[in-house]
Amino acid sequence: MPAHAWDALLADCSEPTPFMQHAFLAALHASGSACDATGWQPLLLTAERGGRIEGAIALYLKDHSYGEYVFDWAWADAYQRAGQRYYPKLLGAVPFTPVPGSRLLARSDEARAVLLQGLEQVMRQHRLSSAHLLFMSEADRTSAQAAGWLMRSTVQFHWQNRSGLPYADFADFLATLQRDKRKKIAQERRYVREAGVTFRALRGAEIGTADWDFFYRCYTLTYRAHRSEPYLTRDFFARMAAEMAEHWLLFIAERGGEPIAASLIALDPARQVAYGRYWGATEAVSCLHFEACYYQPLAWCIAQGWQRFEGGAQGEHKMARGLLPVTTWSAHKLSHPAFEEAVARYLEREGPGVAAYVDELREHSPFKRSQSADSTAPTRR
Structure with missing residues (x-):
């Protein structure tokens, strides 16, 4: 896909980041950092209408879970113990980069929904265990949730001016x-x-x-x-x-x-x-x-x-340096109904625990009590 076409889609998104630019992703592939040899087989899925590209997503066929920062090793282990194959799986993410932002580069909600349908179709056609979208934008999260994907929350620490x-x-x-x-x-x-x-x-x-x-x-x-x-x-x-x-x-x-x-x-x-x-x-x-x-x-x-400094994945010690907890989101679709149900039950327990953890962290804000919430709280949800 030409760089200008990809970057034009990215520019129309609600949360573009430099890590989703064509040059960044192409450099990961061409440099041998994220490529077939390292277990990141690049794929491209597009949504088109009348010959015009309305949406696109950078995907990877993964034969491991390294470099993702949303951990699903337990899911893979459960698949293996049940005699099922978890890898390869389908991943929509920026390799080695736990930065929230747009993953479904779409000109409309309709195009975003079509990309999600396409992801599920690819997963079924190639008999893959699962598809995952990591560190999504709010717009992506809303679309994935409406499409019935399982939602998972994690915590990062960001500084806000x-x-x-x-x-x-x-x-x-x-x-x-x-x-x-x-x-x-x-x-x-x-x-x-x-x-x-x-x-x-x-x-x-x-x-x-x-x-x-x-x-x-x-x-x-x-x-x-x-x-x-x-x-x-x-x-x-x-x-x-x-x-x-x-x-x-x-x-x-x-x-x-x-x-x-x-x-x-x-x-x-x-x-x-x-x-x-x-x-x-x-x-x-x-x-x-x-x-x-x-x-x-x-x-x-x-x-x-x-305006903002994002300190990366994990690390409660960052709070003492003025970085506050922020919830980030990923979406997951599993092809095996029984495993999807089991993961859904797991996430139903994990989600409230993560939310309670964030609330507890916020009660221990490093800022003076006299500081208003508006002046210190990160804006990302």
Whole structure:
């Protein structure tokens, strides 16, 4: 599908993100990051009328559940124990990217419904166990729910700039937090300063090849520390530098003139949203992770007047840094009636538990009680 046609559909959606742009998805495929060899077989489903494309969705035929961040390992295990085959399954998601946004790129509700029907048809025709849509937009969620898909909720943590009167600077933001949270953040930042660490922020074309090389070294070290292999290849980031440079912000931590850590932030300039993505360090410094992945990006967002910073999947520790819980959604369709019924019962129990968990988290807001809910609550539902 031509890039201009795909991106035109994306531009008409309610929640476009850079991660759904043609260049981003094509780079994942061409770089060998998300491709047949890694268990991500790309597929494209379109809805057309009169020769005009009214909707499209990027799909993957998956033979595992890695790189998704909505965990269905228990479902796969149950299928296997019952003598059924769970993989391959059909997935509508951005590989390795737990960022909510539009998945069904449709010009109308009707086209969105047709795409969902097409997904079910592909699942049946190829005798697949299931189809899944991850980290959906509100419009996608509404359509999937109306079509009878099973809905599943998860929790992320996002920072929202103050509405009406944006934060003037990082100190202004800190002043809205409870005393113990302010003290903890100040202490963590002091540890990094006293270790002699400083930061450089590079955006877009300012990020040179040597900077990308150092970042990728740090990125691979993070995976090595967890005894795993990185999802993304160096070639993927080379393609990002060449084709989507304006969507990246790199923080490089230095000590004694030498780089020791890096954190890469994705940017959506049109919506003024930043996304915490990848980080790594060549040596251990107390609290360096918090500085590189939260405080530096938040200070940058405040200085630029940006609206939101999405901290990524999971992590209650993010609340102490001013990121609040946000509910995200996925939709699921299983081909085996008995398994779909069993999963539906499971989700009926899990859903209220997740909602209660979010309510409990919100009761422990890091912000002062005097702060109005409108000034600190993320807008995404």
